[in-house]
Amino acid sequence: MFEMPPQILHFAAWWTLLALVPLCWALRKDSALRRDERVYRLTFIVAPLMLGLIWLHGLLFDVEGVGGSRGLEAIALWFRPHALSFYRERHVELIAIAAPGVLMSLVLAYRGSKAIEHAWNRRTAAISFGLLMCAWLLLHRLPHALLELAQATGFRSLPALANADIQSIALALLLPLPAALLAYMFARQAVEAHPGHA
DSSP states (O other), rough: HHHHHHHHHHHHHHHHIIHHHHHHHHOOOSSOOOOHHHHHHHIIIIIHHHHHHHHHHHHHBTTTTTTGGOOOHHHHHTOOBHHHHHHTTOOOOOOOHHHHHHHHHHHHHHHHHGGGGGOHHHHHHHHHHHHHHHHHHHTTHHHHHHHHHHHHHHTGGGGGGHHHHHHHHHHHHTHHHHHHHHHHHHHHHHHHHOOOOO
């Protein structure tokens, strides 16, 4: 009998929590905010900030071995910190690798705050939010892979990298790329001029 790999189950569970549940909240009828406003805030503000949080989570927590775990054990492993010595010994690498993800998150949130004023298509914004959360979750492995690479090479030049290191980084970059590109395509559609206002 076919059994779903735990990694896929974990991904589906976290996507449900971070994407589907917020969208269900945003699309419900009873709230002080209109549904359009809620969806736009998720897409253009919350999604960029979640990039920073997921990036930092992949860098600062020890999630190795979570792929084969199930149930409550898997949830606990997702929030298992490294030993204190890990943060002391590698604080330079941690800061250097954390900076790009946090900076990109803030830039996207700033740009998103401007885009809200012109957004009109709630459906495409909702699709964009779901795809963005998918991309960020797929990107979760990248900061940890970069940290492993920094430890192995000491930030040396590209020729010093082993094939396994290059493949690990390339895979962590390429997996989320289609979802991210689709997400930004739908986000752009959500802010294009309304045909009825032309």
